Structure formats: structure tokens, C-alpha cells
Amino acid sequence: MRLTNVLTIASVACAASDYELISLHKSLVDIPSISGDEEAVGKFLERYLQKNGFTVELQSVKPGRDNVYAYLGSKRNTSVLLTSHIDTVPPYIPYYQSGDKIYGRGSNDAKGSVASQIIALKELYESGEVGEGDVSLLFVVGEEYDGIGMRHASDKLGAYWDHAIFGEPTELKLGVGHKGIYNIELDVEGKASHSGYPQLGIDANKKLIDILYQIEHAEYPADQLLGNSSVNVGIIEAGVAANVVSPKARAKILIRVAHSTSTVSGTIKHIVDEANQEYDNVKLVDIQNKEPVYLDFEVPGFETVVLAYFTDVPNLERQFKSRYLYGPGSILVAHSADEYVTVADLKNAVDGYKRLTRYLLK
Ligand SMILES: *[C@@H]1O[C@H](CO)[C@@H](O)[C@H](O)[C@H]1NC(C)=O
Numbered sequence: 076m077r078l079t080n081v082l083t084i085a086s087v088a089c090a091a092s093d094y095e096l097i098s099l100h101k102s103l104v105d106i107p108s109i110s111g112d113e114e115a116v117g118k119f120l121e122r123y124l125q126k127n128g129f130t131v132e133l134q135s136v137k138p139g140r141d142n143v144y145a146y147l148g149s150k151r152n153t154s155v156l157l158t159s160h161i162d163t164v165p166p167y168i169p170y171y172q173s174g175d176k177i178y179g180r181g182s183n184d185a186k187g188s189v190a191s192q193i194i195a196l197k198e199l200y201e202s203g204e205v206g207e208g209d210v211s212l213l214f215v216v217g218e219e220y221d222g223i224g225m226r227h228a229s230d231k232l233g234a235y236w237d238h239a240i241f242g243e244p245t246e247l248k249l250g251v252g253h254k255g256i257y258n259i260e261l262d263v264e265g266k267a268s269h270s271g272y273p274q275l276g277i278d279a280n281k282k283l284i285d286i287l288y289q290i291e292h293a294e295y296p297a298d299q300l301l302g303n304s305s306v307n308v309g310i311i312e313a314g315v316a317a318n319v320v321s322p323k324a325r326a327k328i329l330i331r332v333a334h335s336t337s338t339v340s341g342t343i344k345h346i347v348d349e350a351n352q353e354y355d356n357v358k359l360v361d362i363q364n365k366e367p368v369y370l371d372f373e374v375p376g377f378e379t380v381v382l383a384y385f386t387d388v389p390n391l392e393r394q395f396k397s398r399y400l401y402g403p404g405s406i407l408v409a410h411s412a413d414e415y416v417t418v419a420d421l422k423n424a425v426d427g428y429k430r431l432t433r434y435l436l437k
């Protein structure tokens with residue numbers, strides 16, 4: 076049944092390369108590759124790219140976890156880099172196609188980008204538009220967890236590029252940038268007492284509630300391109316019983332930062348310092364602190380989009396002349412049980428990556 080669908084798609088115009096695109100994408104989605112378990116998909120890509128004439132290097136990030144770096148001939152530095160990630164969030168969801176939609180974990184985020192980047196470069200190569208030193212491919216592990224793959228490539232790969240195109244679901248638009256993150260934990264230490272005699276205790280819950288109120292109502296920097304910062308108090312754990320003054324309260328908070336993470340962390344630090352004037356019993360733990368990312372986006376023929384999700388872009392530390400974020404599928408269904416990408420998006424992404432690459436090589 077599924078095979079029939081694939082063959083139907085393959086029978087329209089440009090049949091051969093559409094078939095190749097859809098079957099490459101299917102092979103990638105068929106191989107589970109939740110962050111930490113990327114070995115099989117990396118090995119598959121190594122064989123696939125070698126068979127198609129690329130020079131392929133597996134870069135070991137950790138045992139059983141390899142980044143894949145591929146280029147034409149022997150020039151490891153290239154003008155343009157096409158890059159995306161081969162890990163997915165859990166759980167694994169099998170591939171299936173229904174009409175124009177292809178479901179399955181990673182179908183959209185980001186195996187849709189991986190498949191269309193590969194086919195785009197293959198077609199540019201076959202038509203003689205690119206050669207050695209022009210374009211390379213880098214597919215990394217661990218993007219969905221901690222960015223270990225891209226950071227490892229940044230530190231150890233020893234290859235350099237003028238321009239990078241990062242593949243993530245952007246609905247075929249060029250991302251103008253994405254917000255940063257300031258991720259913290261607040262731990263309040265109180266002292267338990269009978270709730271009828273609150274003067275004998277120190278109420279950790281009350282203090283946390285006061286601080287959270289101030290964090291919710293503080294002013295945070297906005298940005299012309301990226302919009303407003305936003306606060307999410309994702310976890311609150313506190314107290315022991317309704318009739319006990321709470322000895323402990325904790326919250327985990329993630330702020331999507333539109334502009335200047337240091338301003339935001341300064342605001343939070345100020346609130347906590349004030350709260351510590353009376354009893355010094357609030358601990359602020361910085362978990363993650365990442366500045367917003369600004370991208371290039373002015374290319375004729377492309378629409379643009381502001382994104383509210385974090386990516387691997389800042390993990391690749393190079394002096395780029397330009398950086399773009401572009402790919403098939405919508406972030407609104409990525410990570411969900413209904414994750415999908417359309418066949419039309421995959422085909423259009425091949426075209427989009429080709430146009431962007433030509434534009435950058437000009
Ligand atoms: C690759 O680029 C880097 C940085 O520009 C340079 O130092 C290095 O020599 C280049 N490697 C080759 C083989 O050209």
C-alpha cells in the first residue's frame with residue numbers, strides 16, 4: 076500500500092529524482108534515531124553519500140554517535156555548507172504516507188531537511204553547476220538534546236565555510252532569527268511550623284509566590300525583528316501539607332529572550348537579591364543562557380518568518396559571511412504525535428536549497 080503511494084508520486088514529471096527524494100526520506104525516517112542513538116542513521120548516510128560519489132567522513136562525537144561530513148573530491152573547505160541534524164525527539168513513530176502527507180518521527184524535524192539538502196546538492200552536481208570546493212554537507216547528532224554534535228563539529232572538524240544554510244522546519248521561508256533562552260531554577264529554603272503558628276516558621280511558598288509574581292510582571296526587552304520576550308514558569312514543586320508552613324519551594328522557569336540575555340538575567344538577579352534582603356534563603360541556579368540569533372534573510376524570491384524555537388545555529392562558531400535557516404515542514408507539528416511533512420514541501424525544499432546555493436555561489 077505504501078509502496079504504491081511512492082510509485083504514484085514517482086510517476087509525475089521529474090519522476091526519477093522525485094522517487095529518489097521520497098525513497099531517501101523514507102529510508103531516513105524508517106531508521107529510529109532518537110538523540111543518543113544515531114549510529115544506524117549515520118552509517119546509512121555514509122553508504123548513501125559514498126554511493127553517490129561524495130567523499131564522506133564520520134566524525135566520532137561519542138562512541139556510537141557520529142556526525143557525517145560529506146563533500147566533493149578532496150576539498151574539505153567549501154563556499155557553502157548545507158547542514159541539519161539526524162537525531163529526533165522521542166518516541167519513535169513509524170513512517171506512513173496518507174495522500175500528500177508523510178507522517179513519522181523526524182519526517183519533518185529534520186529528516187525532511189536532510190533528504191532535500193542531499194538531493195539538491197546531487198542535482199546541482201549532476202547538472203554541472205557545482206564542483207569540488209563549492210558545497211559540503213554536515214549532518215550532526217544531538218541537536219534535540221544539548222547540541223553536542225554541532226559543538227563538536229565546531230571545535231574539532233577543522234573545516235571552514237563562507238556561508239551556511241541550516242535545515243529546520245521553516246515552512247519554506249527564511250528565518251530572520253530566533254529568540255535566545257534564559258533557563259533557571261529557583262530554590263527557596265523555608266522553615267516548617269504549625270500553620271496555626273506561622274510566626275514560628277519561614278514560609279518558602281509565600282516567598283516563591285512573591286518572586287514569581289515579580290518575574291511574571293517585570294519588563295523584558297523586546298526586539299524589532301524577534302518581538303517580545305516571554306516567560307514560562309514550567310514547574311513548581313512546593314510544600315508538604317495544607318496545615319504546615321512550607322519548608323521548601325522550587326520553580327523552573329524558561330524565558331524566551333527576544334533581545335539581550337544579560338539584561339534579562341540582570342532583571343531576575345535583581346528580583347532575587349531584593350527577595351533575599353529579609354532572609355537570605357533563595358538560590359538562583361542558571362541552567363542555560365543563550366543569546367538570540369540573528370540570521371540573513373534577504374534573498375529575492377523567498378518569504379521570511381520569525382521563529383520562537385532554538386537551533387544549532389549558534390553552536391557552529393565560524394566567521395560566516397552569511398547564515399540562513401530554511402527547510403520544509405512546519406514547526407507547529409514538529410515534536411508532536413502527528414508530525415508530518417508534505418511531499419510538495421519536500422520537492423519545493425529541493426528547489427529552495429538549489430536556489431539559495433546558486434545565489435550564494437554567484
Ligand atoms: C581551510 O580554511 C581555513 C580557514 O580559512 C584555513 O586556515 C585552512 O588552511 C583551509 N584549508 C585548506 C586545505 O585550504
Ligand SMILES: *[C@@H]1O[C@H](CO)[C@@H](O)[C@H](O)[C@H]1NC(C)=O
Pocket residue numbers: 297302303
Ligand atoms: C508585545 O508586548 C506589547 C506590550 O506588552 C504588546 O502591545 C504587543 O502586542 C506585543 N507584541 C507581540 C508581537 O506580541
